[in-house]
Amino acid sequence: xxxxxxxxxDDLMTRAVGDLATRTGLPVAFGGFEQDGAIDVKSVVGNRxxxxxxxxxxxxxxxxxxxxxxxxxxxxxxxRSSRNITHDYDRAVLGEGISTLFAVPVLVAGTxxxxxxxxxxxxxxxxxxxxxxxxxxxxxxxxxxxxRDEVGRRLRLASPxxxxxxxxxxxxxxxxxxxxxxxxxxxxxxxxxxxxPGIRRRLADIESRLAALSQxxxxxxIDVRLSPxxxxxxxxxxxxxxxxxxxxxxxxxxxTVKSYLQSAMAKLDASTRHAAVTKARRAGLLP
Numbered sequence: 001x002x003x004x005x006x007x008x009x010d011d012l013m014t015r016a017v018g019d020l021a022t023r024t025g026l027p028v029a030f031g032g033f034e035q036d037g038a039i040d041v042k043s044v045v046g047n048r049x050x051x052x053x054x055x056x057x058x059x060x061x062x063x064x065x066x067x068x069x070x071x072x073x074x075x076x077x078x079x080r081s082s083r084n085i086t087h088d089y090d091r092a093v094l095g096e097g098i099s100t101l102f103a104v105p106v107l108v109a110g111t112x113x114x115x116x117x118x119x120x121x122x123x124x125x126x127x128x129x130x131x132x133x134x135x136x137x138x139x140x141x142x143x144x145x146x147x148r149d150e151v152g153r154r155l156r157l158a159s160p161x162x163x164x165x166x167x168x169x170x171x172x173x174x175x176x177x178x179x180x181x182x183x184x185x186x187x188x189x190x191x192x193x194x195x196x197p198g199i200r201r202r203l204a205d206i207e208s209r210l211a212a213l214s215q216x217x218x219x220x221x222i223d224v225r226l227s228p229x230x231x232x233x234x235x236x237x238x239x240x241x242x243x244x245x246x247x248x249x250x251x252x253x254x255x256t257v258k259s260y261l262q263s264a265m266a267k268l269d270a271s272t273r274h275a276a277v278t279k280a281r282r283a284g285l286l287p
Contacts, residue, residue: 007144007148007202009033009145009148010042010043012141012144012145012148013031013032013033013042013043013114013141014042014043016031016043016116016137016138016140016141017029017030017031017043017044017045017116018045019137019140020116020118020134020137021045021046021118023133023136023137024118024130024133024134024137025130026046026102026118026119026120026130027046027119027120027121028044028045028046028047028048028096028098028118028119028120028121029044029045029046029116029117029118029119030043030044030045030047030052030055030116030117031043031106031114031115031116031117032055032057032114032115033106033113033114034059034068034112034113034114037058037059038056038057038058038059039056039057039058039059039064039065039068039114039115040056041054041055041056041057047096048096048097048121049095049096049097051091051092051093051095051096052092052093052095052096055089055092057089057115058088060086061086061088061089062085062086062087062088062089062093063076063079063082063085063101063103063117064103064115064117065086065088066085066103067103067104067105067115068105068112068114068115069112070105071105071107071110071112072105073102073103073104073105073131073134073135074102074103075100075101075102075103075126075131076100076101076102077100077123077126078099078100078123079093079094079098079099079100079101079119080094080099096121097121098119098120098121099119099120099121099122099123099124100119100120100122100123100124100126101117101118101119102117102118102119102126102130102131102134103115103116103117104116104117104134104135104137104138105138106138106141106142106145107138107142108142108145108146108149109146113142113145116134116137116138116141118134140194140196140199143190143193143194143199144199144202146190147187147190147191147203147206150183150186150187150190151183151186151187151206154179154180154182154183154186177287180287181235181238181239181286181287182239184207184235184286184287185232185235185236185238185239185249187203187206187207188207188228188231188232188235189232189249189250190203191203191204191207192228192229192232192250222268222279222283224267224268224283224285225267226264226267226280226285227260227263229250229260230260230261230263230264230267231264231285231286232250232260233246233250233252233257233260233261233264234260234261234264234273234276234277234280234285234286235286236249236250237261237273237276237277238277238280238281238286243257243258243261261273261276264276264280268280268283
């Protein structure tokens with residue numbers, strides 16, 4: 001875990017593989033990310049043997065390799081007799097006793113980052129609802145990767161070159177603090193697009209960690225509760241955006257943005273947006 005509590009890629013994959021098995025109801029699921037030009041399968045659930053351990057899949061090879069390079073799901077209802085794939089990994093797949101196998105690429109901004117697999121030990125019908133569920137799990141994983149990438153990028157851009165300080169100095173410098181605030185606003189924008197409650201809770205946890213990073217001992221708790229959209233709008237206002245820019249960022253009407261701002265200002269007993277942002281930061285509601 002990083003300083004802002006971001007889960008590692010391996011942790012995200014492990015969680016996604018578990019979700020895949022649970023939500024599809026299929027007995028076995030596994031997956032991995034691309035590393036050094038190949039898909040390194042590290043997460044497996046429901047397996048009865050050790051055949052899948054250490055599986056490394058080359059692009060274009062096997063069911064998952066095709067799904068990876070074609071950037072679309074691939075299905076083998078009878079893996080052993082399938083003529084649509086190479087059988088480079090029969091020892092692993094058939095060794096586990098898998099008959100029906102579904103492979104879904106994990107696409108982030110159109111780029112394949114890994115593959116999720118789910119299957120059963122006997123040849124069985126594979127319905128559209130099961131396929132949709134597997135695709136949704138892959139999409140949720142891609143969203144979490146996109147958030148992790150964006151937050152990491154913002155923090156890297158905000159971090160100054162390491163220099164030995166003359167004396168210990170608590171808190172963040174101006175550039176790092178501004179980077180955190182931009183990452184926070186972007187994270188809330190992405191979170192508003194996510195429908196899965198579990199992922200939204202995890203994103204909210206990262207948001208609170210980001211907000212806490214920029215705060216020192218000067219926090220002054222107040223009895224104010226901002227709505228999610230009021231917080232979104234105020235986070236954008238904190239970056240100096242106009243109502244029109246906030247509306248474009250959050251896909252809202254400009255009049256709606258104005259209403260949210262006025263509501264937040266009233267709750268914070270602030271006469272201007274700048275004063276509202278300042279009070280929200282002092283209260284630990286914004287980074």
